[in-house]
Each structure stands twice: as C-alpha cells, then as structure tokens.
C-alpha cells in the first residue's frame with residue numbers, strides 16, 4: 001500500500017457536482033438535488049449533512065438470510081463482493097474533489113468496503129484536508145482492524161461488528177449464485193475481534209471529544225442474545241447510548257420485515273434504534 005493513492009469503489013466521492021478542477025459535472029448526483037452532499041442515514045449522526053468517500057475492498061463478504069427465506073447481500077456489493085470497478089485515485093485528486101464539493105458541510109464520512117484495509121492513503125488524505133479547513137471525519141468500519149495513525153485522525157467511529165448470521169455460507173452462496181474466492185470459515189474467524197473493538201473504545205475514552213457507536217444489524221430476537229453474550233459482556237467502557245440496533249435490509253420491503261425487532265429491543269434495553277434514511281428517502285440506490 002502507498003500513501004499517495006486510494007482504491008475507491010465506483011461511487012468514489014459522493015454525492016458531488018464538481019470535479020477535481022472545480023468544473024461542474026454534466027449530471028445531477030443520485031440524490032436528484034442540484035447540490036453536493038446528502039444526509040448521514042444511520043446511527044448517532046443520522047440526519048447530519050455529509051459527503052461520503054467509498055473505499056474499495058473488504059476483508060469480509062456479508063450475506064444474511066431474511067425471514068421470508070430470501071438472502072440479503074452486503075448493501076455495498078461493489079465495494080466488497082465485486083471490486084472489478086475499483087479505481088486507483090491519487091490522494092491529491094480525492095482531496096480536491098472533496099474540497100470542491102463540501103460547501104457549508106463540515107462532515108466527511110469514510111465508508112467502504114472496509115477502509116482499514118488501506119489506512120496509509122487515508123491518513124494522508126485526512127491530514128491534507130484538515131490542513132485546509134476544519135473538518136469532522138467519521139469512519140464506517142466492521143471493527144476487525146486497527147491502525148493507530150489512521151485512528152488518530154478520525155473523530156467518530158461507526159463500528160458495525162458482524163454477527164454469525166452474516167457469514168456467507170455455501171447455502172447462501174448457492175441461493176444467490178454468488179461466487180467468491182472466500183471460505184465461510186474465513187468469515188467466521190475474521191468477523192469478531194474483541195481486542196480491536198476494545199482498542200477503539202479505549203481510544204475514545206482517552207480523548208473525550210471523540211465518540212463511537214457499536215452498530216449491530218439485526219432481524220431476530222436470538223441475535224440480541226448473541227450481541228450481549230458474544231460481544232458486550234467481553235467489552236468495557238461502553239454506555240447503553242453507544243449501542244445501536246439497525247434493522248437488516250437494503251430495500252424498503254426488506255426493512256419492513258425486520259424493523260420492529262430492532263425497535264422493541266432498543267426500547268427494552270435503553271439502546272438506540274437506527275433508521276436507514278438513505279433507503280427511506282432515496283430508495284437505497286448507490287451514490288446517495
């Protein structure tokens with residue numbers, strides 16, 4: 001990996017209206033608005049105006065069984081399952097695109113895929129951006145990898161640990177006709193890293209102006225037991241307010257099947273419920 005390049009998914013920086021030279025793009029972004037930016041759709045920061053950067057590549061390949069028997073794939077498959085459309089982009093170019101599109105927004109979200117598989121270029125990017133203007137930077141990660149230099153540059157950690165139900169079993173792969181050079185056993189070994197999760201929490205406790213959330217995707221009551229027994233009992237320093245339950249699904253129809261489990265459990269435990277505003281308002285198309 002190099003400090004000078006970042007591998008980005010096809011959406012790259014989004015939603016935008018200007019290129020790296022400041023020239024207007026021919027088409028409106030996928031939001032349909034004549035302006036750059038969108039709302040963060042999930043978690044503690046839901047509703048905050050943001051610009052996204054989507055990195056390519058992930059160390060997991062999540063897929064879930066839905067209550068109706070269908071299989072729901074990772075909601076950013078072009079950043080995880082199929083990265084043939086990835087672009088190798090110079091950090092300086094990414095920086096200029098961001099600066100030309102931020103407008104009055106003060107929040108940047110680095111999402112994936114899994115951003116922590118390519119930390120060096122992201123460290124260079126965030127330092128360059130923060131040298132130009134004040135910026136609050138969030139990262140969306142699966143919480144399996146830690147890189148001290150990158151963590152030092154981030155203000156908010158949206159950590160989404162993956163439960164057993166995310167493992168791409170052979171049955172799910174067959175059902176979705178998905179072929180990946182990836183064994184289910186590899187996902188089982190990689191997806192849960194308590195030591196890394198604790199490092200993120202400890203980092204935020206040590207620096208009070210930083211914050212984090214542990215965001216779990218759920219659809220069954222059984223999964224709440226798994227969250228408590230496989231994750232939370234092994235972690236210290238979190239508050240109920242840091243635990244976010246988000247219903248499984250990448251379409252309005254899928255969310256209708258799963259959301260009430262998350263609503264009820266959040267109320268019962270004093271945790272947070274997370275909407276998926278990007279699906280409600282923009283239909284979950286990419287680039288919003």
Ligand code: SF4
Pocket residue numbers: 058059060061062074075076079080081112113114142162
């Ligand atoms: S960790 Fe996130 S980006 Fe990676 S496969 Fe799972 S849902 Fe997709």
